[in-house]
Amino acid sequence: MVDNVNLSVDIAGVLLKNPVITASGTFGSGKEYSQFIDLNELGGITVKGVSHEPWTGNPPPRVAETYGGMLNSVGLQNPGAAAFISEDLPFLRKYDTKVIVNLCGHSLDEYIAVAKDFSGVFGVDLFELNISCPNIDKGGMSFGTDAATAEKVTAAVKPHLNAPLIVKLSPNVTEIVAIAKAVESGGADGVSLINTLVGTKIDIYNRKPVLANVFGGLSGPAIKPIAVRMVYQVYKNVKIPIIGMGGIMTGEDAIEFIMAGATAVSVGTANFLNPKATVNIIEEMQNFMRNQKITNINEIRGII
Amino acid sequence: MTYEKVTILSNQEISPTVFEMILQTPNFEMGKPGQFVMVYPNHGGMLLPRPISICRQTKNITMLVYKILGDGTRYMSTLKQGDSLLIMGPIGNSFEIKPHKKVALVGGGIGIPPMVFLYDTIKSQEVDVFLGFKDTHFLTTLFTDANLHIVTEDLTALKSLQNPSGNIYPKNGNVLDLLESQSQQYDEIYACGPNPMLKALCKYADKKNIPLQISLEERMACGLGACVCCVANTPQGYVKICCDGPVFYSDKVVL
Numbered sequence: 001m002v003d004n005v006n007l008s009v010d011i012a013g014v015l016l017k018n019p020v021i022t023a024s025g026t027f028g029s030g031k032e033y034s035q036f037i038d039l040n041e042l043g044g045i046t047v048k049g050v051s052h053e054p055w056t057g058n059p060p061p062r063v064a065e066t067y068g069g070m071l072n073s074v075g076l077q078n079p080g081a082a083a084f085i086s087e088d089l090p091f092l093r094k095y096d097t098k099v100i101v102n103l104c105g106h107s108l109d110e111y112i113a114v115a116k117d118f119s120g121v122f123g124v125d126l127f128e129l130n131i132s133c134p135n136i137d138k139g140g141m142s143f144g145t146d147a148a149t150a151e152k153v154t155a156a157v158k159p160h161l162n163a164p165l166i167v168k169l170s171p172n173v174t175e176i177v178a179i180a181k182a183v184e185s186g187g188a189d190g191v192s193l194i195n196t197l198v199g200t201k202i203d204i205y206n207r208k209p210v211l212a213n214v215f216g217g218l219s220g221p222a223i224k225p226i227a228v229r230m231v232y233q234v235y236k237n238v239k240i241p242i243i244g245m246g247g248i249m250t251g252e253d254a255i256e257f258i259m260a261g262a263t264a265v266s267v268g269t270a271n272f273l274n275p276k277a278t279v280n281i282i283e284e285m286q287n288f289m290r291n292q293k294i295t296n297i298n299e300i301r302g303i304i
Numbered sequence: 305m306t307y308e309k310v311t312i313l314s315n316q317e318i319s320p321t322v323f324e325m326i327l328q329t330p331n332f333e334m335g336k337p338g339q340f341v342m343v344y345p346n347h348g349g350m351l352l353p354r355p356i357s358i359c360r361q362t363k364n365i366t367m368l369v370y371k372i373l374g375d376g377t378r379y380m381s382t383l384k385q386g387d388s389l390l391i392m393g394p395i396g397n398s399f400e401i402k403p404h405k406k407v408a409l410v411g412g413g414i415g416i417p418p419m420v421f422l423y424d425t426i427k428s429q430e431v432d433v434f435l436g437f438k439d440t441h442f443l444t445t446l447f448t449d450a451n452l453h454i455v456t457e458d459l460t461a462l463k464s465l466q467n468p469s470g471n472i473y474p475k476n477g478n479v480l481d482l483l484e485s486q487s488q489q490y491d492e493i494y495a496c497g498p499n500p501m502l503k504a505l506c507k508y509a510d511k512k513n514i515p516l517q518i519s520l521e522e523r524m525a526c527g528l529g530a531c532v533c534c535v536a537n538t539p540q541g542y543v544k545i546c547c548d549g550p551v552f553y554s555d556k557v558v559l
Contacts, residue, residue: 028530048532056541062525063533065375067349070525077532077542104488173522220351272525273344273351275307 005289006296007282009043009263011241012164013190014125016098016264017045019297020254020282024049024102024128024168025074029088030095041282043264047057047088051104052113054080058252064201064210069222069247070269071199075211076104076130081117089123089227098125101168103157111153115160124163129154129188132170132195138293144170144195147182154186166243171223171230172198180234192243192266193234194227205213208225220269221247228260235261235302251284255304261302306332307392313365315383319442321372322414323381324359327389329366335394337401337422338519338551341368342527344390345376354380355524355534355546357496358394359417359443360424369417369443395527399517404429406492409450410479410505412436412497418519420446422494432488436479436501440446453482480504490514496521499559506554516554518546 007018009264021044022030029047030039039045057077064071078084084101092099105111109128118124131153132144143153150167158165167183169176171194179190196217201210227246235242244262247269248254254265270277285297294300315327335358336339342353354376360367372378383389399422407429413420416435420443423431433450435441438457455477479501489512495505496519509516522534522545529547536545537558543549 026531027524028528032526032528032530036307048530051548054541057532057535059536059537060542062524062535063525065350065352065533068351069349070351072525072531072533074532079537222349269351272353272531273346275526275528292358 002290002293002295005286005294007285007289009297011126011166011243011263014164018043018282018285019192019258019262019264020266020278020285021098021100021243022046022271022278023264023266024130025076026271029084030092031088033271033275037279038163039095039097041279042097044100044125045092045095046100046128046266047084047092048078049102049104050078050081050084051075052110052117052275053075054078054083059212061210062216063211064216066199066201066218067222068191069218069220070272071201071211071216071218072196073211074215075213079281081114085117085121085243089121093123099123100126100128102128102130104130108153110157111157113161115157119160119162126159126164126166128166128168128192129157130168130195132168132172142254144179145173147178150179151182151186154183154188158187161225166190166192168195169193169234170195171246172254177233177237180238184238184240190239190241190263191234191238192245194223194230194246196243197223197226219247221249223247224253228256229255231262232260240261248281249273251281251286251288254281254285255288255300258297258301259304261304263301305392305395307390308332309388310366312383312385312389314385315381317381318369319440320330322442323370323372325368325370325380327366327368327391327398328364329361330364332366332391332504333394335361335421336398336420337395337425338398340418341366341391341393342395342524343368343380344392345379346390347379348375350376352376352380352525353392355395355521356374357421357519359420360530361421363432364385369414371414371434381556392527396546397548398496399519399551399554401426402492404428406430406488406490408432408434408483408488408490408493410434410483410493410495410497410501412479412501413438415455415495415497415519415521416443418496419494423447423450432486432490434479434482434495455479455482478504479510483508491518492517495519502554505559506559509554516553517551518557519550520552521550
């Protein structure tokens, strides 16, 4: 047993008090969960995806449960950057946690436009570029599944940002390392992975897909082994820090990602099962470290 | 909003595949008619909570009535007296109650439970209740002093129905036929039930120029307005059923 454990981590020069971040799209803009947990305890909050113009999202039903997972086809419904900056950002800034803004777009121009929306805006610690959301018919998917395009969008957005850029990778690719290397070359300050895996579910009694959009993104513990494998592979091949995610439900899950090479982790689907999941995970990580006599979380990063 | 483990006092089948679950909830925040709770099955491969409307609530007790429609509700039906259950709520807006003279409550199938809570709250008004069932009826005895109109596809299923006050009117057909056959003019209609029923009611209310409040159902994930999974369409775009609803005025949503 050790008494004091240090959980603070550095992502592209931004110091997080602990490695636990919320995953984009699962935590709103934090307000919704502030009645259950103290947001000051979180390493960071990644907000729901923000686009230049408001996005309407996909028709319902948008969610379907599968064994150990869930499919969503929300389609990044959001009120646009201007509304986010005036309504959500001031709320988040009241807390002592890092604010990570997830940016999305349908085209190179839209990505650049949303990046520019944040120029001169105070209070964003990190940007996360969503090049991998499988819900959007055009744009998102193609950017994240082709190395050259992924590098291009990274390089196009980067000069317009006043905070480090994390690029969120899609797992729906043949070679994740190639994409990770490409965005590193494009100027990414870090990568986050994995986004959801494209899936579907069929209602066999009504003989139709459960989701109105037919396809959705699979998240939850069902995808964790894939996520850990991809973090492991990417860690061996890039120099920039990794935010690992995909089915983290417990502190042990989070430790697994850190050992695979992640500097920080994001918690998504677990928030739906338990609105206090993030703070529980921080506590469980501390307990693990105490029991395993690990004084600093950085000691175990990438040790596999 | 309360998020806590509560104890099951009883859980019994009141009609085929329809269960009444009584929970001991002394610390639970009091809900309003139309609000719901999230039930966390926390079992096997199930991750997401299930939204279940509040059927009745007192200071110490919450009653939920649910139908087995999938894995979550099937699991709920296996729970026994003394088992614990994690729930969160009350969630959502509620039916807007006004000082009316005469109102109609319309419930179809598993949309009936929230109408019980509403009826408990507004029974000092003159209330006509219209309930539609596929076959066997349930919860009908809880609308004690109302004019109770019941329709079912199978009239023999209503034979057992107690009718002490003589104000129960069983019929074949659907609730809308029944409502349309009334000469009464209602000040407000409240409804919860399957979408085709709600659609037909919207047309009726629009034609008659009666305010209609409907409670909507959708698959949900967080129940807090964060995930944006449970949406209803409106002329202004999608709104969240869990926190902007579940109750909407019929002229504000597109079904």
